Amino acid sequence: MRKWALRILFFMLFMLMSYSVLQMPGDIGLDSPAYNEATHHYIEESLGETGAINIIASILTDYRAFDTLGETIVLFTSIIAVISILRPSAKPEEEEAPTDG
Amino acid sequence: MDDIIVKSITRIIIPFVQLYGIFIILHGHVSPGGGFSGGALFGTSLILYTLIFGVDKAQKKFSHRVSEIAESGGILIYLSIGVIGIFTAGYFLSNKAAGFPLGEAGSLLSGGMIPLLMIGVGIKVASTMVTLFHTLIMEERL
Amino acid sequence: MGIVNLIIVVLLIVCALAIEKMKDLLGAVIVFSIYSLLMSVLWLVLKTPDVALTEAAIGAGITSILFIAIIGRTERFEK
Numbered sequence A: 001m002r003k004w005a006l007r008i009l010f011f012m013l014f015m016l017m018s019y020s021v022l023q024m025p026g027d028i029g030l031d032s033p034a035y036n037e038a039t040h041h042y043i044e045e046s047l048g049e050t051g052a053i054n055i056i057a058s059i060l061t062d063y064r065a066f067d068t069l070g071e072t073i074v075l076f077t078s079i080i081a082v083i084s085i086l087r088p089s090a091k092p093e094e095e096e097a098p099t100d101g
Numbered sequence B: 001m002d003d004i005i006v007k008s009i010t011r012i013i014i015p016f017v018q019l020y021g022i023f024i025i026l027h028g029h030v031s032p033g034g035g036f037s038g039g040a041l042f043g044t045s046l047i048l049y050t051l052i053f054g055v056d057k058a059q060k061k062f063s064h065r066v067s068e069i070a071e072s073g074g075i076l077i078y079l080s081i082g083v084i085g086i087f088t089a090g091y092f093l094s095n096k097a098a099g100f101p102l103g104e105a106g107s108l109l110s111g112g113m114i115p116l117l118m119i120g121v122g123i124k125v126a127s128t129m130v131t132l133f134h135t136l137i138m139e140e141r142l
Numbered sequence C: 001m002g003i004v005n006l007i008i009v010v011l012l013i014v015c016a017l018a019i020e021k022m023k024d025l026l027g028a029v030i031v032f033s034i035y036s037l038l039m040s041v042l043w044l045v046l047k048t049p050d051v052a053l054t055e056a057a058i059g060a061g062i063t064s065i066l067f068i069a070i071i072g073r074t075e076r077f078e079k
Helices: A002-022 A037-050 A055-063 A064-087 A092-096 B004-026 B037-051 B053-062 B064-088 B114-141 C003-021 C025-045 C049-073
Strands: none
Touching: A037 A055, A037 C025, A055 A064, A064 B064, A064 B114, B004 B037, B004 B114, B004 C049, B037 B053, B037 B114, B037 C049, B053 B114, B064 B114, B114 C049, C003 C025
């Protein structure tokens, strides 16, 4: 009984997601919501403002440089987490020393 | 791995992979790619070296000291370039207003601070990949 | 929507279902690597070479290697 209820629930969820996918603007044209004034600005002004002919690079490291900084900080945090758990170069005197917290 | 064919082929392949990675990092502003992809390629070449020749030889090429410097250095390059913008233009990570020379569009020396930031991100990503792999492999022996 | 696009999307779905059903984790990692490679081709078809390059290097290369390193330290078969 519970299994069938779950199946019906997942089927309804599937129908809902399929409906929302079908509602997306399929034809990427001039009236698409993603094509607004920000796109115009990037396409027309980015060469003069940043000097890079690769618009993606100019967005990633100039207009959205904070995002890339956050990405780098995420990498830094992840490597620190891995090293602090796995600890490859654990010195013997470090392990014997009492740790607080 | 003690196969002579694999070792020889690896010795031939690795310089080309590394050259391609550096090319992608340095040409991030004129062609597809950038710091992230190029750094991942460079890290893959060092991981290949570790797989073929063992951790001990790889640790001589890319020791913990180098790893520490590269991990912190990549992020410090990024932050210090951003701080330059505070003093010259008043905004963090500003490019044209901070007085970076934009250069001729399409050439290698163009884009102001973009190539410098790409180099920082590339160093960071490459060293992160290699250090992750070395950490996972080394822990097995303790 | 070209025919190449459609074929790649169908193969991607097949790969995703296979990864979910597989009990052998090493096989699942290999199928995941195939998934990443197909995804990289799909990005190339969708005209985003940047993402294709990153996907090929990270998804098909480094992720598989890290997963295999983890499997070497744990167990190969799912319980």
